Amino acid sequence: TRTSRPQRILKAVQKNATKGDPESVISAIDHYCRHKEWAMNVGDDKGLILDSVLTEVNPSTALELGTYCGYSTVRIARLLSPGSKLITVEFNPAFAAVARQIIAYAGLQDKITLVEGPSGDLIPKMKERFGIKSFDFVFLDHWKDRYEPDTKLLEDCGLLKKGTVLLADNVICPGTPEYLKYVRNSPRYESRYYKSNLEYSKVEDGLEKSVFLG
Numbered sequence: 001t002r003t004s005r006p007q008r009i010l011k012a013v014q015k016n017a018t019k020g021d022p023e024s025v026i027s028a029i030d031h032y033c034r035h036k037e038w039a040m041n042v043g044d045d046k047g048l049i050l051d052s053v054l055t056e057v058n059p060s061t062a063l064e065l066g067t068y069c070g071y072s073t074v075r076i077a078r079l080l081s082p083g084s085k086l087i088t089v090e091f092n093p094a095f096a097a098v099a100r101q102i103i104a105y106a107g108l109q110d111k112i113t114l115v116e117g118p119s120g121d122l123i124p125k126m127k128e129r130f131g132i133k134s135f136d137f138v139f140l141d142h143w144k145d146r147y148e149p150d151t152k153l154l155e156d157c158g159l160l161k162k163g164t165v166l167l168a169d170n171v172i173c174p175g176t177p178e179y180l181k182y183v184r185n186s187p188r189y190e191s192r193y194y195k196s197n198l199e200y201s202k203v204e205d206g207l208e209k210s211v212f213l214g
């Protein structure tokens with residue numbers, strides 16, 4: 001097919017959502033991915049859990065690893081208080097190009113900094129490049145084998161503080177076994193599993209919420 005799946009998702013947003021209305025952007029993507037073609041957005045079921053954790057944490061500085069089309073980026077940014085910031089990291093330039101347009105369509109570009117590149121290279125540069133002292137909230141949704149090494153990297157770079165909340169997608173499907181083992185066995189985290197289902201599907205999946213204890 002001529003267009004890519006992310007480009008078709010963008011088209012569905014431009015056709016069915018209202019410019020400047022993040023809720024309509026979220027609904028347009030969920031409708032398209034549930035009824036037309038599946039895509040790896042966190043989705044509406046797990047999205048409600050993401051919303052509730054975000055509302056509880058109310059982060060001033062948030063990090064997302066794995067932007068894809070920007071669905072969870074919009075979900076997170078729409079709930080941030082004025083002056084709060086979200087940095088989102090995407091390795092794939094084609095995904096990043098679509099995400100920028102979906103973020104702009106939602107009108108949330110002022111709250112979001114999208115950075116392209118490998119998370120392992122970008123995390124050590126967060127302080128110097130973006131003046132970040134530490135993150136209050138981290139959403140992990142990128143390559144599943146990068147969750148554990150990138151969490152250790154965030155610790156080593158002093159980017160986590162007492163109370164920072166990590167929320168990890170896909171801990172069951174596709175699964176992140178090394179990450180789960182790490183956060184569940186480390187005395188430096190208090191972890192809890194939120195059972196849900198894989199986006200737009202009946203297959204089980206869930207989110208792991210881990211609070212860094214310092």
Ligand SMILES: Cn1cnc(CNC(=O)c2cc(-c3ccc(F)cc3)cc(O)c2O)c1
Pocket residue numbers: 040041042066068092141142143144169170173174198199
């Ligand atoms: C290529 N790429 C760029 N970013 C990434 C990181 N994301 C995932 O891999 C990812 C995968 C799935 C998934 C795929 C196939 C399947 F059968 C079941 C689940 C779901 C998700 O929510 C994900 O976040 C992959």
Ligand SMILES: [Mg+2]
Pocket residue numbers: 040041042141169170
């Ligand atoms: Mg995911």
